[in-house]
Each structure stands twice: as structure tokens, then as C-alpha cells.
Amino acid sequence: MSELPATPALAAALLRLRVAVDAPQHSGIAAPLDYLSERPLAPGTLLQVPLGKRELLAIVWDPAQEGDQGQVLPAEQLRQVGPALDALPPLNEAWRRLLEFAAGYYQRSIGELALSVLPPQLRELDGKQLQGRLKKLAKLRTEADASAIEASAVPELSVAQAEALQRIDTLMQTDAAPPPLLLYGVTGSGKTEVYLRAAEHALAQGRQVLVLVPEINLTPQLEARFAERFAGRHIVSLHSGLTPAQRLRHWLAAHLGEADLVLGTRLAVFASMPRLGLIAVDEEHDPSYKQQDGARYSARDLAVYRARLERVPVILGSATPSLESWQHANAGRYQRLALPARIGGGAMPRVRLFDMNSLPRNKGVTTAISAPLLHALRQRVERGEQSLVFLNRRGYAPVLHCGECNWKSDCPNCSAWRVFHKEDRTLRCHHCGVAERVPRACPSCGNLDIAPLGRGTERLEEQLAEMLQGVLRPDGGPARVARIDADSTKLKGSLESQLGAVHAGEVDVLVGTQMVTKGHDFRRITLVAAVNPDAALFSSDFRAPERLFSLLMQAAGRAGRDAAQAAQSEMWVQTWHPQHALYQALLAHDFERFAASQLAERESAGLPPFAHLALLRAEARTPEVAEAFLKAAAEAAAGLSTAAQLLVYPPVPMSMARVANVERMQMLLESASRPALQALLRAWLPELQQLKREHRGLLRWAIDVDPLAI
Numbered sequence: 040m041s042e043l044p045a046t047p048a049l050a051a052a053l054l055r056l057r058v059a060v061d062a063p064q065h066s067g068i069a070a071p072l073d074y075l076s077e078r079p080l081a082p083g084t085l086l087q088v089p090l091g092k093r094e095l096l097a098i099v100w101d102p103a104q105e106g107d108q109g110q111v112l113p114a115e116q117l118r119q120v121g122p123a124l125d126a127l128p129p130l131n132e133a134w135r136r137l138l139e140f141a142a143g144y145y146q147r148s149i150g151e152l153a154l155s156v157l158p159p160q161l162r163e164l165d166g167k168q169l170q171g172r173l174k175k176l177a178k179l180r181t182e183a184d185a186s187a188i189e190a191s192a193v194p195e196l197s198v199a200q201a202e203a204l205q206r207i208d209t210l211m212q213t214d215a216a217p218p219p220l221l222l223y224g225v226t227g228s229g230k231t232e233v234y235l236r237a238a239e240h241a242l243a244q245g246r247q248v249l250v251l252v253p254e255i256n257l258t259p260q261l262e263a264r265f266a267e268r269f270a271g272r273h274i275v276s277l278h279s280g281l282t283p284a285q286r287l288r289h290w291l292a293a294h295l296g297e298a299d300l301v302l303g304t305r306l307a308v309f310a311s312m313p314r315l316g317l318i319a320v321d322e323e324h325d326p327s328y329k330q331q332d333g334a335r336y337s338a339r340d341l342a343v344y345r346a347r348l349e350r351v352p353v354i355l356g357s358a359t360p361s362l363e364s365w366q367h368a369n370a371g372r373y374q375r376l377a378l379p380a381r382i383g384g385g386a387m388p389r390v391r392l393f394d395m396n397s398l399p400r401n402k403g404v405t406t407a408i409s410a411p412l413l414h415a416l417r418q419r420v421e422r423g424e425q426s427l428v429f430l431n432r433r434g435y436a437p438v439l440h441c442g443e444c445n446w447k448s449d450c451p452n453c454s455a456w457r458v459f460h461k462e463d464r465t466l467r468c469h470h471c472g473v474a475e476r477v478p479r480a481c482p483s484c485g486n487l488d489i490a491p492l493g494r495g496t497e498r499l500e501e502q503l504a505e506m507l508q509g510v511l512r513p514d515g516g517p518a519r520v521a522r523i524d525a526d527s528t529k530l531k532g533s534l535e536s537q538l539g540a541v542h543a544g545e546v547d548v549l550v551g552t553q554m555v556t557k558g559h560d561f562r563r564i565t566l567v568a569a570v571n572p573d574a575a576l577f578s579s580d581f582r583a584p585e586r587l588f589s590l591l592m593q594a595a596g597r598a599g600r601d602a603a604q605a606a607q608s609e610m611w612v613q614t615w616h617p618q619h620a621l622y623q624a625l626l627a628h629d630f631e632r633f634a635a636s637q638l639a640e641r642e643s644a645g646l647p648p649f650a651h652l653a654l655l656r657a658e659a660r661t662p663e664v665a666e667a668f669l670k671a672a673a674e675a676a677a678g679l680s681t682a683a684q685l686l687v688y689p690p691v692p693m694s695m696a697r698v699a700n701v702e703r704m705q706m707l708l709e710s711a712s713r714p715a716l717q718a719l720l721r722a723w724l725p726e727l728q729q730l731k732r733e734h735r736g737l738l739r740w741a742i743d744v745d746p747l748a749i
């Protein structure tokens with residue numbers, strides 16, 4: 040039935056449908072394809088269609104508009120659609136416009152992007168199976184209603200919170216598309232409470248609410264908070280940690296309009312929500328909102344686009360907004376709502392910069408934890424308070440080294456060291472995953488005395504436990520040191536239980552990576568220490584200072600969240616550059632000063648948000664092949680009429696030049712005009728597809744629009 044229709048007469052009698060199919064970018068199929076159908080199907084309907092030799096899940100798209108390019112094939116050359124999954128309501132107009140925009144903006148095919156953001160299990164179900172799932176869902180729902188928990192008490196809003204909510208309410212009433220709201224509130228100022236209240240109002244109006252968080256590990260916590268507040272409401276999460284069955288179930292609940300609240304990570308920005316009334320993006324500055332492969336979309340930016348499209352308010356919350364959003368607010372395009380103080384009037388932790396240059400220069404003095412910091416940690420333990428020691432590097436040591444022949448544990452496949460993990464005695468590459476047992480002797484000269492160089496969280500945990508030996512808590516027990524990072528939380532549920540132990544006060548000193556510095560509402564921490572954050576100061580990436588500053592402000596925000604203890608809370612930074620402007624701004628908790636100075640630098644250097652960037656990345660077995668492709672691409676760009684307002688930089692190796700034996704190069708495009716850059720990319724894409732065919736040996740190429748790291 041999905042064959043070519045037998046005769047032209049028969050073909051002419053059938054309806055022509057445009058269908059978005061999951062064709063990869065390099066196939067050159069960017070727009071939906073024409074198919075024939077015996078009956079009309081509404082745009083947004085899921086269905087099966089033949090493509091090549093396969094039958095694929097696809098989506099009925101809108102009829103072609105005037106001015107759409109693409110050749111129109113005669114009906115007798117078209118194939119017929121397969122069965123439709125019409126137990127499911129079609130994906131609505133707003134959803135299709137969002138996908139269309141995202142695909143265009145990030146230079147992907149519509150079908151590829153649209154199908155990639157739907158739950159994978161949908162592809163495996165036929166109409167009957169889908170009906171089964173829907174029935175099961177209805178049954179689950181009645182059961183859930185019966186087990187509703189009691190709603191928690193609602194705190195009285197602070198003056199600033201009430202003002203913010205007032206503004207959001209006003210915008211919720213308006214018919215025009217409201218401007219995006221930048222909720223700029225220091226850590227612990229009650230931003231989440233504002234999302235909760237705004238959500239409550241949207242729900243009361245019969246709308247659905249979408250809340251985005253940067254990290255999976257923050258979803259359970261937020262889910263619990265929302266579940267407590269909105270007992271009896273249907274709340275679902277959407278993130279990559281769900282099983283395929285869960286993901287389908289949650290997605291269906293959102294799509295059918297049954298879930299009132301959808302909480303999720305970046306992919307949730309594409310959740311189909313027919314009654315959407317409000318979007319909140321928590322920690323809007325966080326880099327994990329940017330997808331790093333496939334369609335490299337920014338969920339934060341798409342949330343803003345989606346809100347405008349659906350004329351609903353979007354709240355972007357942060358203590359350290361992205362410079363993009365900050366600049367939008369400065370220019371009046373976003374409305375800024377400020378929560379300048381912590382709830383309960385608690386002070387921000389006092390920042391102490393420890394000058395590492397003041398350490399005695401003799402051998403044996405450890406740079407891990409300086410004596411004054413150790414003293415401060417000890418005091419906390421003795422008073423029964425908690426500390427958080429933050430180091431953004433997991434493993435025991437970043438490299439193993441032989442003092443005789445200078446061998447280092449490099450990765451055979453990548454331009455990176457293999458990290459020494461002591462717990463399981465392996466050398467592991469964090470880029471390609473290659474792992475082997477730690478050698479007993481130097482593989483190069485046989486020296487038995489090979490030693491770890493530098494420090495990761497595993498080693499820091501060990502050193503802290505040693506240093507705090509004999510230090511007693513008020514109840515007489517010994518100091519308890521624990522670690523939370525990607526290694527300690529590999530098992531399902533282990534993160535929850537480890538965080539639970541911290542919240543329950545069963546840990547005195549917590550060592551962790553940035554995983555623990557974000558979002559958590561720790562109530563007993565009074566000291567946060569960053570032991571080695573300097574590296575980012577001298578990165579070639581222009582966004583590194585912005586990232587470091589927000590990371591440190593976030594980390595500082597974990598201390599003194601209980602107003603009763605805020606006065607004695609501290610943030611320690613061990614640094615070799617205490618005079619650096621970034622640390623001086625941190626000292627004063629002065630995001631605004633930091634943002635102003637960074638924006639001034641960006642403006643004079645012609646960098647975002649004052650210019651718009653795109654990267655063309657190329658991967659090949661040799662750097663020469665990658666470079667040749669990029670150079671040809673640059674020439675092709677120069678030949679396009681749209682290239683006028685554009686700067687194309689020479690190709691350079693990526694900062695990690697080789698990963699898993701693949702050489703990676705990139706080329707930066709810059710323009711003062713976003714539309715000019717977009718126009719160029721659109722015209723360039725077919726040329727790149729052509730060039731790929733000419734450059735044998737090129738493995739992959741990709742365009743990254745608004746790249747985060749360069």
C-alpha cells in the first residue's frame with residue numbers, strides 16, 4: 040500500500056500531503072517531502088511513511104506556503120503514506136512553528152529535529168499498541184489521584200517576591216506577547232518560590248506550566264518541591280535519565296494536556312503542551328541548556344522564542360544571568376525583576392581570597408588545602424556545621440608521571456591525559472573512555488616509582504580525611520568526609536542517597552565537582568571553598584571568565600542558606616591571582632560590576648552579545664583533510680552574495696584537537712547582523728553538502744550556531 044500508485048489517473052485522485060521525515064542533514068532533504076494519501080490527515084498527525092527501503096515514523100506537516108522553494112514532483116512519482124497513529128491528537132500549530140524555527144535557525148532538517156525530540160518509543164508502536172499505552176495511562180491516572188499527598192504550607196512572599204509576582208501576573212493577563220522576564224535574584228533569594236507562585240496562577244487559569252532546569256540531578260529535588268506544593272496536580276518530568284517507557288508516558292501526559300506541570304532538562308523545551316501558559320527557565324545562564332551534538336540548540340533561547348510564539352510569559356531566573364540576557368535587559372528588550380536580598384535577611388557569605396603566593400616555598404608544603412583554610416574547616420566540624428570543598432576535576436589525579444624518563448599517562452587516541460582513578464586502580468580517558476589497569480611500573484622505562492601529578496576530587500577527599508583526623512564533632516564523633524561527583528554517583532539512586540546524607544547532616548565535609556555547587560538548598564553548610572579555580576582565568580575561550588564567575592557565585596550561594604547561620608558563613612578561594620578583577624568582583628558579590636566590565640570588553644572586541652557567531656566543525660582522520668575541507672568551505676562562503684557583512688576566520692584545531700583518533704578542526708564565522716549570518720548559513724549549507732562529497736576522508740562536519748565554547 041505504500042507503493043507507487045499504479046496509474047497516473049489513480050495518483051491524481053489521491054491527496055497530496057507534506058510530510059516531515061527523519062532524513063539526516065547530509066541527505067540534503069531539509070524540507071518536508073510530498074506523499075500521497077487516500078484521506079486527508081491534519082497537520083501534526085504522526086504516521087508511517089516509506090523512505091527509500093524503510094518505513095519510518097513521520098509527521099504530517101503544513102501544506103507548502105507560497106514562496107517555499109523545492110521542486111514539486113508530479114503525483115505519479117510520489118509514494119503513498121502508510122498507516123497514521125491517529126489515536127493521538129496532532130502536534131499543534133505552535134509546536135510545528137517552534138520546530139520549524141529551531142530547524143531553520145540551527146541548520147537542521149525539520150523532520151530530523153522533530154523526530155529526534157519525540158520519545159523514541161513512539162517509533163516502535165503501531166496504532167493498536169499506542170491505544171494500549173493510552174488506556175494504561177488513563178488507568179495509572181485514576182490510581183495516582185487516589186494517592187494524592189497533602190499540599191504544603193505556602194510561605195508569605197517577601198516584598199520583592201510579591202512585586203515580581205505582580206509583574207508576572209500582569210503579563211499573564213495581556214493578550215500581546217509579553218516581553219521575557221529576567222528574574223535576577225541572589226542565591227537564596229527565593230526565585231523558586233516565585234516560579235511556584237506564578238505556576239499556581241497559571242494552573243488556576245487552566246494552563247500548563249513548563250519548568251526547565253539545567254541538570255538532571257536537580258529535577259528530583261525540584262519535582263519534590265512542586266509535588267509538595269501542588270498536591271493532586273499531575274506533574275511529570277522529561278529528561279534523558281528516564282526509561283524509554285517513562286519518557287513516552289510522561290510525554291503523552293504532556294501532549295494530551297493531562298500533565299499540569301512539566302519539569303525537565305533542555306529537551307523538555309520541545310514538550311508538546313496544548314495548554315501552555317507559562318515557562319520558567321531556572322539558572323538560565325547554565326551552559327547545559329545548549330545541546331552539544333546533533334542539532335545544537337539552546338533550550339533557553341528556544342524557550343524565549345516559544346513563549347513569544349504562544350504569547351505566554353517566560354521567566355529566566357539566575358543570580359548571575361548570561362551576558363546575553365543581561366544585555367537584553369539593559370537594552371529594555373527583557374524586563375528585569377530583581378530579588379536583591381536573601382530570604383530571612385541572611386547575609387551573603389563573606390568571601391576570603393587566600394593568596395597562594397604567601398605559602399612558604401619549601402618542599403612538602405601542600406597546595407591542596409592551605410593552613411588557614413584547614414583551620415576554618417576544622418572549626419566548622421567542631422561546631423557541628425557543614426563545609427563544601429569544590430574542585431572541578433574528578434578522579435584521583437589528572438595524570439600519572441614517571442620522574443625518571445618523564446613518561447606521562449597520555450591517551451593513545453586523544454590529545455588528553457588519562458586520568459588516574461585510585462578507587463578502581465585504572466587510568467581512564469574522560470574523552471574516549473579508554474581504560475586500563477594502572478601499570479605497576481613505568482611503561483616506558485620500567486621505573487617502579489611512578490606518581491600521580493596534580494589532584495582530583497578523589498585525592499582531595501583522601502587528603503582531607505587525613506588532615507581532619509582527630510578533629511571531633513560536638514557529639515564527640517570523628518569528622519566525616521564524603522565525595523559527590525560523576526564517579527561516586529554512577530549507580531541509579533546513589534546521587535539521591537548521597538545528597539540525602541548531606542541534607543540529614545551525616546556529612547561534615549563534602550568534596551565535589553560542580554555537580555554539587557548548583558541549585559541545592561543545603562541548609563547546614565556555612566563554608567564553601569574553591570581550592571583551585573585559577574585555570575579558567577587564562578583560558579582562550581572568551582566565555583571562560585563568565586562561566587567561572589557564575590560557578591563561584593553559585594558555589595558561594597550554597598553557604599549560609601539558613602539565615603540563622605548566614606552571619607558566620609564564608610566562601611574561600613585559594614588563588615595565585617587574588618588581585619584579578621574577577622575575584623575582586625566576587626569579593627563584593629558584585630555581579631553587576633562584573634557584567635558591566637565583561638560587556639565592555641566584549642563590545643570592544645566585537646564578541647557576543649554584540650556580534651553573532653557560528654562555527655563550522657570538521658572531523659577527519661588527519662588534520663590536513665579537515666583543514667582542506669574548511670578552507671574550501673571558506674572559499675565557498677566568500678563566493679556567496681550573502682557574505683558581505685561576514686568575517687570568516689582561518690581554520691584552527693579545536694582545543695581538544697584529537698578525540699578517539701579523530702582530528703577536529705573548526706572555523707569561526709562572525710557577523711554584526713544575525714539575519715546576515717542566518718542568510719549566509721542557509722545559502723552555504725547545500726555547498727557544504729557538495730563539498731563533503733568532494734572531500735573523501737572527511738568523517739563529519741557540523742554547524743554550531745551561537746556556539747558556547749570556541
Ligand SMILES: Nc1ncnc2c1ncn2[C@@H]1O[C@H](COP(=O)(O)OP(=O)(O)OP(=O)(O)O)[C@@H](O)[C@H]1O
Pocket residue numbers: 194195196197200224225226227228229230231232233358382558559560596
Ligand atoms: N517568602 C518566603 N518565606 C519564607 N521562606 C521562603 C520564602 N521564599 C523562599 N523561601 C525559602 O528560602 C529558601 C531559598 O529559596 P529558593 O530556593 O526559592 O531560592 P533561590 O533563589 O531559588 O535559590 P538558588 O538560586 O540558590 O537556587 C528555600 O528554602 C525556600 O523554601
Ligand SMILES: [Zn+2]
Pocket residue numbers: 450451452453455468469470471472473698699
Ligand atoms: Zn582518549
